[in-house]
Amino acid sequence: MTDLHVTICGVELKNPVIPASGTFGFGREFDEIYDISCLGAVATKGLTLEPRLGNPVPRIAESNAVILNAVGLQNPGVEHFIEHDLAWLRVKTRVVANVAGRTVEEYGAMCARLDGLVDFIELNISCPNVRAGGMALGVKPENVKEVTHVAKCALKKTPLIVKLSPNAESIAANARAAEEGGADCVSLVNTFTGMAVDIERRRPVLANNTGGVSGAGIRPIALRMVYEAKRAVSIPVIGMGGITCAEDAVAFMMAGASAVQVGTQNFTDALACPKIIEGLDRWCSSHGVERVSDLVGTLQMN
Numbered sequence: 001m002t003d004l005h006v007t008i009c010g011v012e013l014k015n016p017v018i019p020a021s022g023t024f025g026f027g028r029e030f031d032e033i034y035d036i037s038c039l040g041a042v043a044t045k046g047l048t049l050e051p052r053l054g055n056p057v058p059r060i061a062e063s064n065a066v067i068l069n070a071v072g073l074q075n076p077g078v079e080h081f082i083e084h085d086l087a088w089l090r091v092k093t094r095v096v097a098n099v100a101g102r103t104v105e106e107y108g109a110m111c112a113r114l115d116g117l118v119d120f121i122e123l124n125i126s127c128p129n130v131r132a133g134g135m136a137l138g139v140k141p142e143n144v145k146e147v148t149h150v151a152k153c154a155l156k157k158t159p160l161i162v163k164l165s166p167n168a169e170s171i172a173a174n175a176r177a178a179e180e181g182g183a184d185c186v187s188l189v190n191t192f193t194g195m196a197v198d199i200e201r202r203r204p205v206l207a208n209n210t211g212g213v214s215g216a217g218i219r220p221i222a223l224r225m226v227y228e229a230k231r232a233v234s235i236p237v238i239g240m241g242g243i244t245c246a247e248d249a250v251a252f253m254m255a256g257a258s259a260v261q262v263g264t265q266n267f268t269d270a271l272a273c274p275k276i277i278e279g280l281d282r283w284c285s286s287h288g289v290e291r292v293s294d295l296v297g298t299l300q301m302n
């Protein structure tokens with residue numbers, strides 16, 4: 001038996017596998033399929049101050065090895081989450097509250113509201129920001145640093161993860177900006193902006209025209225970005241983007257990820273996360289790795 005525990009920002013997880021935000025709701029539907037207490041943690045759907053209905057349909061498009069989504073942060077609002085889901089979820093496993101806002105101040109308010117109530121707060125800085133003229137806060141390092149600083153100042157107890165957008169000028173510069181702003185950890189990648197076209201209608205498939213690309217097809221790019229981010233900072237990194245199996249998770253950990261998130265694969269196979277946990281145990285045992293954490297950052301470049 002491999003020791004699958006990992007510790008991130010002083011918080012111990014029973015294993016490094018976390019379903020990614022937006023692909024697992026608040027865990028209730030998946031808990032009907034398997035006991036989600038086997039997971040290292042759960043990253044919630046992106047939460048906002050007020051409830052949101054999200055974007056018009058169609059808001060999912062399928063393609064080869066990837067999907068596009070423009071769900072648009074549909075969620076019941078942070079108060080509903082605290083009242084209805086949080087206590088239940090915390091009994092099951094560690095909780096990563098994924099939060100978003102329309103302004104830097106809203107991010108601060110979300111962090112203040114959730115401080116001490118959850119195990120981690122993960123800032124989704126990929127959403128279009130009112131003050132940044134609709135541009136996501138996650139594009140330019142100066143914006144990344146500012147929103148991270150405001151969020152960190154609102155937190156006294158809960159560690160702060162900043163989730164980096166791959167639609168950035170430089171992933172290393174943004175990872176460093178998050179660290180300078182006070183992040184305790186960075187996670188990456190969020191989705192890549194993309195488009196699918198319905199050629200018969202000569203229109204984009206998604207009502208929103210563009211959407212975020214995720215799934216197995218983005219994995220090589222995500223892996224490269226995780227490697228670059230880890231080299232740029234001394235805080236822990238959580239890796240994601242196209243992870244489908246235990247071997248993919250091993251690759252992300254070797255590239256420097258202390259834990260991994262699994263997103264789109266939960267739609268393909270509802271049992272993806274427990275299978276990856278079992279697979280990690282098997283892979284480590286068959287390769288003489290006693291602790292899964294011993295894999296982190298062991299990649300040797302040619």
Ligand SMILES: Cc1cc2nc3c(=O)[nH]c(=O)nc-3n(C[C@H](O)[C@H](O)[C@H](O)COP(=O)(O)O)c2cc1C
Binds near residue numbers: 163
């Ligand atoms: C339908 C859908 C909804 C998502 N919603 C969120 C969200 O609310 N907040 C967030 O930070 N990321 C969100 N993401 C991004 C994922 O958490 C993850 O970063 C991305 O999908 C890459 O991982 P994957 O290739 O394993 O899916 C969403 C992704 C999908 C597919």
